Amino acid sequence: MPGPQGNVIKDYFLRYEETVSNDFVWSKGGKKIDIVNRDIDDWTITFVETGINANIGERLKSVEPLLEGEEMFLANYGDGLSNLDLPKMVD
Secondary structure (H helix, E strand, C coil): CCCCHHHHHHHHHCCHHHHHHCCEEEEEEHHHHEEEECCCCCCCCCCCCCCCCCCCHHHHCCCCCCCCCCCCCCCCCCCCCCCCCHHHHCC
């Protein structure tokens, strides 16, 4: 993730606020917030600096050692938009 775009992505996850995307119970004047259905408990995200001059293949190859033992790996490189049903791709 070179340049400022990488920092924006990292910052998004570092400041991720579950109450924006999940139901929650707000009580005791805001002193207590209980998330009803958490969405990040099973997330594992590895942020890797691959270098500003690395091409797509070099970037993917550089993270290969980090994927050992992983059941699934998803890479997205681009500004694409799709309604692809990812769970069906696993079957």
